[in-house]
Amino acid sequence: MAVYTEVSDEALRAFLADYALGELLAFRGIAEGVENSNYALKTTAGDFILTLYEKRVDPAELPWFLALMQHLAARGLRCPQPVEARDGAALRQLAGRPAAICTFLPGVWPRRVRPEHARPLGEALAGLHRASEDFTATRPNGLGPAAWMPLLDRCRAGGDAVRPGLIAELDAALAAILAAWPAPGALPVGQIHADLFPDNVFFLDGPDGKPVVSGIIDFYFACTDLLAYDVAVCLNAWCFEPDLSFNVTRARALLAGYQRVRPLLAEERAALPLLCRGAAIRFLLTRLYDWMATPPGALVTRKDPLEYLAKLRFFAAAEGAGALGL
Amino acid sequence: MAVYTEVSDEALRAFLADYALGELLAFRGIAEGVENSNYALKTTAGDFILTLYEKRVDPAELPWFLALMQHLAARGLRCPQPVEARDGAALRQLAGRPAAICTFLPGVWPRRVRPEHARPLGEALAGLHRASEDFTATRPNGLGPAAWMPLLDRCRAGGDAVRPGLIAELDAALAAILAAWPAPGALPVGQIHADLFPDNVFFLDGPDGKPVVSGIIDFYFACTDLLAYDVAVCLNAWCFEPDLSFNVTRARALLAGYQRVRPLLAEERAALPLLCRGAAIRFLLTRLYDWMATPPGALVTRKDPLEYLAKLRFFAAAEGAGALGL
16 A cells, blocks of 8 residues: 555645646556655546655655656656656645655556566666766665665664564675675765666567566665665566565576666676575564564565575575576 | 556556557555545546456356446446457456456546535435336345444454443443334335445536536445435535534535435434434444454554544434524
């Protein structure tokens, strides 16, 4: 469920009056997404997405996200483009929340990932990295390596109730990951999406019937960090089967697609298994925290943290980048 | 949250191949609705709603609902119109569920009801009753008076935990309602919506800036029952303030709108307070049952049954139809 804030007709009407978007035709809550409230908005000017930013998003950071999306869209990346109101401002207020209207992107996110999705996904991710090369404003990764130990500490008291021995295993895994993490300057840094899961990538069928990326959405974890870490997030999010076995064919296609647009440096390739462990523990820790913090009856799906324990173990056992399809 | 059944790309593509709706452009889950899974579907032919009927809907009854919607749409009522596939069938299968595509209706449902909504709502409800006069197939009201005592019995064991003394109060109220309920033939019967809450009615601004009904949706409680009972449902659903005080101005406008299109008979007017008590106890009982049956952590909003206890008490104390705005 992704509607946390309800918007009254009067508030919506007043809000839209600041835009040159014609007459309101429809306004429906969207089920996807867990962080913000999203509405499908239709006016005589077309289809749009209205997002109300909920409490997990820092309002001070919204201008950076919107500027990044504007920058990427101007370079041809298919991502939501913030729509400016008559006064030129895209970031506004609605129902007591920061709010923005973005362009609607066609496409369907893959409920079940197929091998044919992997290559265009990799190409799109590298395209995002290339298109943001000249976006110089930076945003630290609030869920990067520096955040992982504090997150683990917050899970320490109740974590073993989720799975006996979990905290000790994570302590050991995290210590090893942090000790080996690339030093600043060791790997290329840029703007990364940092949350490129299947529900954030839309596809349409191309002329040959094969899927083509038609849109990348939800940039609200985007930040300035290791480019190859974004690849590691995708390997975690896209390349495991439902039974949590690693699909190396899909990984190979993802990496080939990525490298067709932006070849990985030798250092990046060598670091990839480590970065994958880092990405696995990042999603494990946030899911574990959410799992323990989500009250029963809350209107969000709690995502199983232990899925990422299996992924973490897989990557820890992987012998070099070859095991990941490189 | 109104997406219970996920649809894979392949299944969706195969499903759409049976329709002459052009190419798939987008497919997004809709947050509204609690009974079925609803998706906003966009193709090169336009916007549609794809509904997967979940377990609460009896598949054997779906043809009746779809035929009623087709009948009403053909008579100019703005309601979803089932889209037939190439073989002429509108009711199909997708992801193991009965499924249908219906036309998309413009408009916005009122998050906060204003006085100006009431008159067009009443006119639309009467219009629905008039337009279905020549729809002769009947469907019994599965949540009509005959269902209320069995529902109360199923809540008997745990009901007082929701509120002390609740079951005794409902026993007395229900006995009085059932004893006074109109005998068959005493009041006009026809096809009723039976669930015309604000989230099932879309409005757009008319040329004079006043709201106009642009669509009525969700006919899956529709049935053949007392027409005035449908009015009673609306008085329950639309005419109370958030603090549960009765807004008689709004009720008067609703009834005036209704009677402009279909004047109530003297017997219907006299029965209205009783029918309002019946409608109140119907929603009270289903909400109470759902409240007790919904496991913590389920992805649906539990609606407060006690809201309808306040409404039941109000209607029980109302002295005649005059107190309701007639």
